[in-house]
Structure formats: C-alpha cells, structure tokens
Amino acid sequence: MNQGDILNLSQEAIKTILMVSAPMLGFGLLVGLLVSIFQATTQIQEATLAFVPKIVAVLLSFVIFGPWMMRVILNFAKNLFININSYL
Incomplete structure (x- = not known):
C-alpha cells in the first residue's frame, strides 16, 4: 500500500463522513436559525427553547435520511472489504 492508496482511502472516508452527517447538520442549522430569529x-x-x-x-x-445514510456507509464498508487485498 503506497501513499496514493492511503490518500484515496482517507479521502473517501472523509467524503463519506461528510455525506452522512450533512442532512442532520443541515436540519439542526436550519432549526437553530429559525429558533434564533424567534x-x-x-x-x-x-x-431549552434553542x-x-x-x-x-x-x-x-x-x-x-437513515436508510440512505445506511446505504452510503454500507457501500463504503463493502468497497473497503472488497479491496482489502490491495490495502494489505
């Protein structure tokens, strides 16, 4: 496993984390903004109102978004286990 593989794997992991957390963070941000205006x-x-x-x-x-988030995480894990030979 060379540096390029490590960088690609970490890039995919970060992208997956951002994709999975974006809906929850977005909803929290939107509701927080509305509560702040109120x-x-x-x-x-x-x-407690906020x-x-x-x-x-x-x-x-x-x-x-739970089912979609689970699919994204499972696809990442599946690709990780499929390509485990190249990582070792």
Whole structure:
C-alpha cells in the first residue's frame, strides 16, 4: 500500500463522513436559525427553547435520511472489504 492508496482511502472516508452527517447538520442549522430569529423577535432567552427543537430536528432527519445514510456507509464498508487485498 503506497501513499496514493492511503490518500484515496482517507479521502473517501472523509467524503463519506461528510455525506452522512450533512442532512442532520443541515436540519439542526436550519432549526437553530429559525429558533434564533424567534427568540430575537420575542426577546425570550430560554436555553431549552434553542436546544430541544434542534434535538428533535436532528432525530427527525435521522429517521428520514437513515436508510440512505445506511446505504452510503454500507457501500463504503463493502468497497473497503472488497479491496482489502490491495490495502494489505
């Protein structure tokens, strides 16, 4: 295994991590922005008001995108195990 293989493998791993985490981070960011706008307009400064909706949004996005995320992770793992001979 040479440096090019290591770089390709790490690049694919990082790409997979970013793809899998993007829906949950996006939903959390969007809900956090909406809650922040709501708090600014109503001047309600409650910490749980910002925290609980983000958790619900992340869990909801996990439920919605869960099967797709599992496919992406399984494809990465399958390719990793198929090409294990070249890595050793």
